Amino acid sequence: MEAPLLNGFSSDRSHRLYADDGDYRPARGLRTWWEVFCIETVKLWIIGGPIAFNIICQYGTNSATNIFVGHLGNIELSSISIAQSVIGTFSFGFMLGMGSALETLCGQAFGAGQVHMLGIYMQRSIVILFVTCIILLPIYLFATPLLKLLGQEDEIAVLAGEYAILIIPQLFSLSVTFPTQKFLQAQSKVNVLAWIGFLVLLLNVLLLWVFVCLFSWGTTGAALAFDLSNWVIAIAQFVYVVRWCKDGWKGLSWTALNDIWAFVRLSLASAIMLCLEIWYMMSIIILTGHLDNAVIAVGSLSICMNVNGWEAMLFIGINAAISVRVSNELGLGHPRATKYSVYVTVFQSLLIGILCTVIVLATRNHMAIIFTDSKEMQQAVAKLAGLLGITMVLNSVQPVISGVAVGGGWQALVAYINLGSYYIFGLPLGFVLGYVANLGVTGLWAGMIAGAGMQTLLLLIVLYKTNWTNEVKQTTERMKKWGGQDINVGEKSPDHLASCNNEP
Incomplete structure (x- = not known):
């Protein structure tokens, strides 16, 4: 079994930084804090870097599709953006959330040394996600009437609905992709994910060029390239798990069907938590479709959401990394290491968010060129750049705390x-500013930013108030409840656990 990236570095400073049980000693003084910061930064990015790169590459398939389709025309850009932002994001968010239950259990089981359970959890998750795909199928089949019901223009709704039906195979690929991804992440086997994501992104661009540009298959070719690319990811990850992960994968087992309802409940809690976040930004696309000149409004906002999505994918990688760190540390029974890793990650994420905002504001007049040739669309995007920058700062902290929630099991x-x-709060305020105050897409987005700001503030308060000693104590009970087996978290003396909450 590979050791998780949780044990201290073997150096002269180990005795000063770490207690005998492997947890950090209380950090006192700037020097000690700096050493903890450096250690946690390395641990975070060893896991988070490849995960973020993999997810960015996966998201790149979406952006590449928008780029190729955007040069076909404004209607095509708006329609495919609607299909991906509303239908695709709806299902992606729900499936990712359902798969996040595996992240909680696999991470804590791996930290507790119960590696043999990972394969069982993964198979259980694949079954649940496959059934979820069937449940989500009507949304794809009836996308056109659904989008019309939500107020989208007929020409946009029809083309978006046709595209949604064509990308149904991609939906089912997620039932394999997410469980295998979480299985590998929990063991910090993340480099293979990065390589698979990078190679598939190159394949996707090649397929788009062949199908859209060379064969002139239009949006049909874009959908075909999207489906093929996503299934290559799913198959490649599954083959790697079966062939090269002998510790966690012991073959197919009927045990995966045991205690499945407890797993479903955790999966639904994870899905609801994540979907409420993802669907929130999706809803602004729907509301924008009711405005005057909807093609330009939807297209410009979709480009901004696409740019914001690149940053979001980076933070989903960090989200996954901190989830692995938190779940592994809780599984080992290290409350102080859990707390320090969270603080360091939140601080670094905020700095990245500020940097992304500066880049967006510096390129506001030019960033839409790669998505569209329309000058009107480019000008509309430039007007929204300020709101995009604020959104990026707020969204830099929230995914980290969501990752902590997944790792700890408090979805x-x-x-x-x-x-x-x-x-x-946020959605009604956006509606009032956008329609009642007649501020259009700017008002819609401003109101929703206010909601995101409130959410971030509340999550920071929750994080500050968290008792990490209690989280360690609850880890065993959570795994018995959701995983269906006994797992003993690393034993800690009462004095050690009590000290964690009274010292920095």
């Missing part, structure tokens, strides 16, 4: 916070 609490901040 339900975050789901309630998301529901109140986004849908009770």
Whole structure:
């Protein structure tokens, strides 16, 4: 079994930084904090870097599709953006959320040394996600009437609906992609994910060029390239798990069907938490479709969301990394290491968000060129750049805390916070500013930014108030409840656990 990236570095400073049980000693003084910061940064990016690169490459298939289709015309750009932003994002968010339950259990099981359970969890997740795909299927089949019901223009809704039907195979590929991805992430076997993502992105661009430019198959060719690329990812990851992960993969087992309902409940909690976040930004696309000159409004906003998506994919990588760190450390029984890793990750994510905002504002008049040849569309995007920058800063912290929630297993609490901040406060405020105050897409987005700001503030308060000692104590019970087997978290003395909450 490969050791998780949780044990201290073997150096002269180990005794000063680490206690006998492997957890950090209390950090006192700037020098100690700096050493902890450097150690946690290395651990974060060893896991998070390849994961983020893999997810960015996967997202690149979406962006590449928009880029190729955008040069076919504004209608094609708006339609495919609607299909990907509304239908595709709806299902992607739900499937990713359902798969995140595996992230919680695999990470904690690996930290506790129960590697043999990872393959069982993965098979259980594949079964659940495959059934979920069948449940989501009507959304794809009836996308056109659904989009019309949501107020989209007929010409946009019809083409978007046709595209949605063509990308149904991609939906089912997620039932394999997410479980195998979480299986590998929990063991920090992430370099292979990066290589697969990079090679498939190159394949996707080649297929788009062949199908859209060379064969002139238009949006049909774009959908075919999208489907093929996503299935290559799914098959490649599954083959790697079966062939090269003998510790966690012990072959197919009927045990995967045992205690499946407890796993389903955790999966649904994860899905609801994540979907409330992803669907929130998706809803602005729907509301924008009701505005005057909807083609330009939807197209410009879709380009901004696409750019924001690149940053979001980076933070989904960091989200996965901190989830692995938190779940592994809780599985080992290290409350202080869990807390320090969270603080370091939040700080670094905020710095990245600020940097992304500066880049967007510096390139506001030119960033839409790669998506469209329309000058009107480019000008519309430039006007929204300021709001895009604010969104990037806010979205830099929130995914990290969501990753902590997944790693710790407190998805339900975050789901309630998301529901109140986004849908009770932010969305109604955006509607009022956009339609009642007649501020259009700017008002819609500004209101939703206010909701995101409230959510981020509440999550930071929750994070500050978290008792990490109690989280360690609850880890065993959570794994018995959701995983269906006994796992003993690393034993800690009462004095050690009590000290974690009274010292930095």
